[in-house]
Amino acid sequence: METSVFTRSIESLLDEDEYRALQTHLVENPESGSIIPGSGGIRKIRWGLKGRGKRGGARVVYFWAVRRDRILMLYA
Template sequence: LTAIRQGRIITFVETALFTRLVASYIEDDSYRALQVVLACDPAAGSVIPRSGGIRKIRWGAMGRGKRGGVRVVYFLKQASGVIWLLTIYAKNEVADIPPEALRRIREEIENE
């Protein structure tokens, strides 16, 4: 999906992991709504400490609301206006992702 924000084009890129998981957590309409929220406000999620700028946003999942919903981990590559959707998971399924692993992912994205 590509959107326009303040005259700039925002492009969404999914990792293979995100693409594989997203349909099992949120429906298409909810996914589009998430993309609209992120396109309008790329800083909507909280920065994960020591991750190098990777963010995590809470999102309601099929009948569970935000608190019991999912977490979407993403990174905004400012220079190119690309939001990388890295992974999605249910709050009760995964503990926090180690910041060092996220930092390495961000570095790979930055070098593309």
């Protein structure tokens, strides 16, 4: 699931293949992002962009609802 803000942002950052790779990574490794302190479990991960490496990549903010086994994409 994703917020409308996330959808708008991610479309300008990643092509379909890159976004699919991000989704696959998060499904397989939902705890890979660092928890943002005081957020109640919201996580952030930096995702490398083509030709820009990890430092120049996109920051993706998401919440993994463990009990529902769902990932909510919040912001990119």
